[in-house]
Amino acid sequence: MKSDQPVPRELKVLDTASLIGLEGRAAELGLSRRLDAGWVEAHAAPEGTHYLWPALWNSLPHRPGVPRQLRCELLIALRGGERVRSLLDVLPDDFAPLMKVTSRDEGMQAARLWGSARSVREWGTAS
Numbered sequence: 001m002k003s004d005q006p007v008p009r010e011l012k013v014l015d016t017a018s019l020i021g022l023e024g025r026a027a028e029l030g031l032s033r034r035l036d037a038g039w040v041e042a043h044a045a046p047e048g049t050h051y052l053w054p055a056l057w058n059s060l061p062h063r064p065g066v067p068r069q070l071r072c073e074l075l076i077a078l079r080g081g082e083r084v085r086s087l088l089d090v091l092p093d094d095f096a097p098l099m100k101v102t103s104r105d106e107g108m109q110a111a112r113l114w115g116s117a118r119s120v121r122e123w124g125t126a127s
Contacts, residue, residue, distance in 0.1 A: 005057075007070065011107055012052040012098040016044045019076070022090055031089035032058065033071055035120065040076070048077030051110045052098065058089055070095050075114050083117040 020041050026034035044050070058071040069089040076084050101107050
């Protein structure tokens with residue numbers, strides 16, 4: 001992958017099973033930004049809608065065998081109805097096939113939800 005490739009500007013939507021899979025893959029690869037897949041399974045709404053927005057390219061120069069990743073902002077729907085923000089490093093080949101948000105209304109709604117969501121850390125200290 002070329003180093004000058006722009007960050008994709010696609011908001012992706014995923015279900016809980018896909019989110020758990022991406023978190024597990026990030027853990028397997030030892031990527032820097034991820035949540036424990038068990039935590040996600042315990043707290044994410046089983047039928048929830050979650051969003052990924054790529055923010056930047058990330059690489060691990062001290063681990064040349066690990067491909068470059070997209071560092072994504074993540075919005076998670078929790079079991080109690082609240083939403084929390086986190087970060088997730090995703091390989092481009094895992095990001096590309098995820099479903100894109102194609103509706104402007106859904107994109108605007110996701111942006112509003114992002115603006116009012118606490119971080120996972122803030123949520124954890126308040127619970």
